[in-house]
Amino acid sequence: MYSVMGDRQEDRAIAPTGQISFSDSIVALSSGRLPAGIGVVRLSGPQTRFALETILGRVPPARRAVYATLKGSKGPIDHGLVLFFPGPYSFTGEDVAEFQVHGGRASVSALLGALTGLTGIRHAEPGEFTRRAFLNGKLDLTATEALADLIQAETEAQRRFALTNADGAQRDLYQSWRRRLIHARAMVEAEIDFADEDDVPGSVADTVWADVRALIAEIDRHLDGFHAAEIIRDGYDVVILGAPNAGKSSLFNALARRDAAIVTDEPGTTRDLLEISLDIRGIKVRVTDTAGLRDGGGTIEAIGMQRALDRARMADLILLLEDLSSPVAIDTAEIDRPILRIGTKKDLAPMLPGRARYDMTISSHTGIGLADLMDEIARRAEKTLDAAADILPSRLRHVELIREARVFLEKAVNGGEPELRAEDLRIASDRLGRIIGSVDVEDLLDVIFSQFCIGK
DSSP: EEETTTEEEEEEEOOOOOOOOSEEEEEEEEEESSSSSEEEEEETTTTTHHHHHTTSSSSSOBBOEEEEEEETTEEEEEEEEEEEEOOTTTSSSOOEEEEEEEEOHHHHHHHHHHHHHHHEEEETTTTTHHHHHTTEEEEEEHHHHHHHHHOOOOOOOHHHHHHHHTHHHHHHHHHHHHHHHHHHHOOOOOOOOTTTTTTTOOTTTTTHHHOOOOOOOHHHHHHTTTTHHHHHHHHHEEEEEEEETTSHHHHHHHTTOOSSSSSSSSOOOSSSSSEEEEEETTTEEEEEEEEOOOOOOOOHHHHHHHHHHHTTTTTTEEEEEEEESSOOOOOTOOOSOEEEEEETTTTTTTTOGGGGGEEEOOOTTTTTTTTHHHHHHHHHHHHHHSSSSSSSSSSSHHHHHHHHHHHHHHHHTTTOHHHHHHHHHHHHHHHHHHTSSSOOHHHHHHHTTTTTOOOO
């Protein structure tokens, strides 16, 4: 059997145990950037035991750390800990060894050189360890994608979301849906083929199709949660709007805690979109500064204003700013998004009347009201996430396949010849199977595993 990864073709075969046996072994640094306190080098494949005997002088007891001197062809390399995980009870399903050495570039380079100098051992490609784990049934595709999310997680919400899916929450949900469809299809086909038999129900209309309709409703609720998943992964989207000199860039810099945007008294200073990412109560929040909105201005400024309006129409929340000392109203009638009206420069106009029309007032210069603003943004983001289901579709790939499945389920419940309805159920279950990788996913593998770093 052959699998293409990049421009390289690798041999693999099904072992008697059911595991896939690769002809070569792969090695890579699996820890962080060097230099570091410790460098962890991971080795997986059929040459693992031979490599241990060559570098260490013996194969350590399974899953027990051994402190030893690691030796290459030119003498000792380093002292460190070595662990051995015999297949199939390892991450990849193959024999796996981990070498924990001092995290200097020279030490790690010497160890990698000694290992790749052995016959049949080569440097791993991005995601290749995880790919072997998938091919050997250690992970399904949803867990694989969740593992990539876990590695890239920057906030607490991202970590929790990725860990839930890595533990199999998505897999269990999609597998349960698929089992229900397989059962429904079996009942429909049994009624077609064995309608005269006593042990086959006379009609499946009240049971099978009722359950399929219930499944469609579950799918709809699940798809409704995709935006919440996007917020967890990509961030709660906050856009700052207002007239020129309303304090947009000053607020942007105050939230960023650095001079991320140029601030001047000249109208039209900000002409393009500027974005920062914040971690507020464990939720990623993306804040975008935009060009001031006004009549007139040059061609370039007009382009900036149009980009501001286009960006605002995609926001989860708009911060609409007005200078308390010189308010200029902005027409937001065509922007159907949640809006938080904020009066700015409170330090310059502390006693000005008319504040009732604002949700809050702030001063970016003194920091007055900024904590309350951050709390309100966090509250709205948390409310959006709390309204979603516990298990969410985490990839557009999932959403597209689930929507395809739903189309065929609708066709099935809306009637027609029993044979065609059974075929619609089969196609729907096939689409769900593709999400977890149980059917026809070879064309997706290169895309999915390219997200990983070399040592994973």
